[in-house]
Amino acid sequence: MGTDRRQDGHGRAVGLTALLGCGIVLLSACGSMPVTGDVKAVDASQPGDSQVQVYAVAPRDNATPIEVVDGFLESMTSDDPGFRTTRKYLTKKAAGTWKPSAFTTVLSKAPNRSDRPVHDGDRSSTELSYTLTGEKVATVDAESAYQPVAPTEFNRTLHLVRQNGPDGKEWRIDLVPDGLLLGQSDFKRLYRSVNKYYFATGRTAGQSTLVADPVYVRNRTDPVTGMDTVTQTVRSLIEGPTNWLRPVVDSRFPTSTALRKGVTSLAPDDRSVLKVPLNKKADNVGQRSCRMMASQVLYTVRDLTSARVEQVELQRSDSSPLCVLGADQAEEFAPDGSSGGPDSQYFVDAKGHVQCIPGSTRGSGDPEPVTGPFGDGPVRMSAVGVARDEQLAAAVSQNDASLYVSSIVSEGELPAPAVTSRGKNLNDRLSAPSWDGRGDLWVADRDPENSRLLRLAGGAGKPSEVTVPSLDGARLEALRLSADGVRIALLLTKDGHTTLKIGRIERHGPPSKQQVSVVELRQAAPQLADVTAMSWSGRSRLVVVGKEQGGVQQVRYVQADGSAPASGVLPGVNQVSAVAAADDEQLPLMADTEGDGIVKLSPGDNWQTVLKEGSSLVYPG
Template sequence: MPVTGDVKAVDASQPGDSQVQVYAVAPRDGATPNEVVDGFLESMTSDDSDFRTTRQYLTKRASSDWKPGALTTVLASAPNRSDRPVHDSDRSTNEVTYTLTGEEVATVDGQNAYQPLAPTDYSQTLNLVRQKGPDGSEWRIDRVPDGLVLGQSDFKRLYRSVNKFYFATGRTEAQSTLVADPVYIRNRTDPATGMDTVTQAVRSLLRGPTDWLRPVVASRFPAGTGLRKGVTSLTPDDRNVLKVPLNKKVDGAGQRSCRMMASQVLFTLRDLTSARVEQVELQRSDGSALCVLGADQAEEYAPDGSSGGSDSQYFVDAKGHVERIPGSTRGSGEPQPVAGPFGSGSLRVSAVGVSRDEQSAAALSQNKDALYTASLATAGELGPPVVTSRADKAGDRLTAPSWDSRGDLWVADRDPDNPRLLRLADGTGKPEEVTVPILDGSRITALRLSSDGVRIALLLTLGDRTTLQIGRIERQGPQGKEQVSVVDLRHAAPQLADVTAMSWSGGSRLVVVGKEEGGVQQVRYVQADGSTPSSGVLPGVNQVRAIAAADDEQLPLMADTVGDGIVKLLPGDNWQTVLKEGSALVYPG
């Protein structure tokens, strides 16, 4: 303990170990209004059961009305209160008001869904009254906004990102695949429900998908399914088997449906527990087993690319031909020309996109005015271009193509006079324009489809600024004749003033290259909901032009750089040069 030196005020919201536990302290007898407000704000950052101690700062009526789970407001730092009440108190005053201010950067709603915000001014008031207490008069808060107000560091300490999983709609039973739906839940026991982290995740899963994802996914759990009454803790046994007691809604479910339900639980909990859950047993309301599913058996429903996905990489060599780096080499195998016209034909290409089954590819001409498709499995002649652009400048023509998990090919035309987002069904169909809600003057400068096929990442440029947006892909009508649109765009990296490259990296994560306002280029991870993982910033690398990540997060991250060529980054390692000559490296998709 220091005995000399200056005394400095310390913000209660300091970055720290997520395992640190904060205990709420009840208001002391005779607490001043300042102390009541400060105690209330600090108590919100604790693991106080049912916010019992936190409510002691409120009047009885305010305590019964306050709903801490309705909304969590995240500020850049801990909320500031006015130094003194808006209405200064004296002996004859029994009511005072304080103003809370800060910079609001995000919210978490009642569904646990995270919503990033462009930094905006936050201002709310707390009204205090003097009331009669057991030991005389005391100050208590009688008007308070619903929800919690937390600084960013306290939020990261108290909450963690969890992917719930639901099935993509519009597919046959044989094509069923899981889609990640990210939410934020409490790190340990939730004060409002008393549930541990695993139980909170399962409960959130049973409540259904978040509003943003709901139109394109569905749960196999019947509507109204919940945990059996009184269940507040789900703990895997010593064999890593998790038993999930459910209510009557599932009692009549068939084995196929039950196995799909169990797979949703298994994938939701996959990264949540220190020891992996190896088996899930869903139980009927009477405690009997409905079905049992092992982790290996759940792989048939795995999110696209998360299990058994391709680990090959493709790039454009110095001669403008497409080459492949074989899989299982961690990005260090000997490159080989691909079969077909892209590997040995006369066309020189500038960018390539490979279908997820690695049977087909699409490539841009060197001046980016034409998109061609060809087989990677057999030799053959190159056909006419499937899409062309009439823009005057190469930078205003076609983007690099991307394939979704249904086998459809996507590309954008950046022509200022005719900007379009196009989809080619099965990679061979007639280009169809896809509606997308972008602002007038904005244009798509890059795109990438998620492995689940229900989300698209877009780089949108307006003036001299480029932002990363995630859109939901909705399909209306029978399969093969559906009308496709991109809707409900949302910012995925609002903290970056300019984004130059991006790629999906797993079910709900992207890797992006960009700059903060006035900053230097950096490579970092972001979540699809716009939140930033605590370990999001990656080792620096110079002048990145493009980035490529696999659906399997254990495969190397690849970057196309100016000067160093193509480089790779393995987990826990530093960037290493793979190819001095070559560009536009991609994984399938």
């Protein structure tokens, strides 16, 4: 056993006792803890090693108030089962009422603790308060949903009393807010992002498609429930979607369905079958519904286990099989954008014509003009969007005033414009178009006199206006639709900054008179002060181009919930003006650059030039 005297970022030592050979870290509340000096940061993290288990240490006899506060904060970053040791820093009453799983507050760094307490008047010998401060960047609610916020000041008070203990007087915390308080590095060590899957509403049975709902679950074992990561995830799936996504998705699990009581560990057997025992609420589910339930489980857990799950068996309360679904059978319910989806790339060449790079070449093939008026027609184009079935395309004229829709698989004349903008300036006209997974076409008219978001059902007919009630005076610059058709990514400019937000698409009424709106916009890249370009990249991830405040341009991944994966920053590339990613995350990332033309980045490789000339390169969608 050795002692790791790590530095906290301000040059001050933080006491940790580690069993490195066993991957265990013991948090010590009394390891040479200074009692004078500046504000201190309590940081128990081991950056980059999510497999290190951290165990709390109970307060020593006659612990000082400052040792109790620091010990409690450190203990919250541990893997303390039931937070039993953590509760020893609290009074008996506070320990019984404190709810650590209510929510988690995430700070940019571990919380700072005031060096000197606030004395409680003439009761200063028996009551003290310490102030905790920091920069709040996110919360994780009781549903495990991550909610980023613009960095804001955080301030919280811990109140201590001196009470009678078994060995005399002892200091304990008697007023403590519910939830956990973690620095960002500890949060990333303790939790991982997973996607739950639910069915998009408003589609026929033959069009059922799964939608990713990202949440954060505990690495290894959850201290409160004792469940491993897979079991936590399946339980969360069965409990239902997060509040934000709930209005546009359905779960096939009957109300009040749960895992059978006492289940804390789920793992595939030696035949790669994951058996999921359910309670009585699911005993009488029909086979079709059961298969849909099993597909939700399969797509949710398939990337969580070291051994890939090839089959899911849902079990009744008496352990008899309810239904069995294999990975090949689950393709019927595959999320839009799973492997096998469109993988060709399309771009506008130097002459304003649309060309295609065949998907089988992974961005390395020879471009070919598309069939029809976009390939050799008289109107020069500036931007293109291709339907996911690659039958239709929409292109914006070079002056950005007109949107045309045409077949790219058959010859024909260029039709009349489907949308026309009256914006006076080039930047005040039409955005690049985008297609959703339902086959609808979307475009923004940025005319300040008549700004609107438009949708053409099936890419045809009269465009209908989509309401966006929460724009709050921001200007819509660009848009990209998700493959599932229930989310939209928007670039919005306000007060001189362009930010990325994700909105939920709600549809009401029959298809012929459907009212569509984009609601509850939320930040998707709060760490970036300005975003230049973005594209969906897979089921619940986007690639963005932007800058942090005062920083340089970077290309990085962000999750749809606004969280940033640990390995999100991509290799640098010069002056990116547009970016394109596929629904299949294994396909190359493409980018338009001012100096190198169109470039691509394949997994595990560096940026390579694809075309010296051309722009507006896109994947279908």
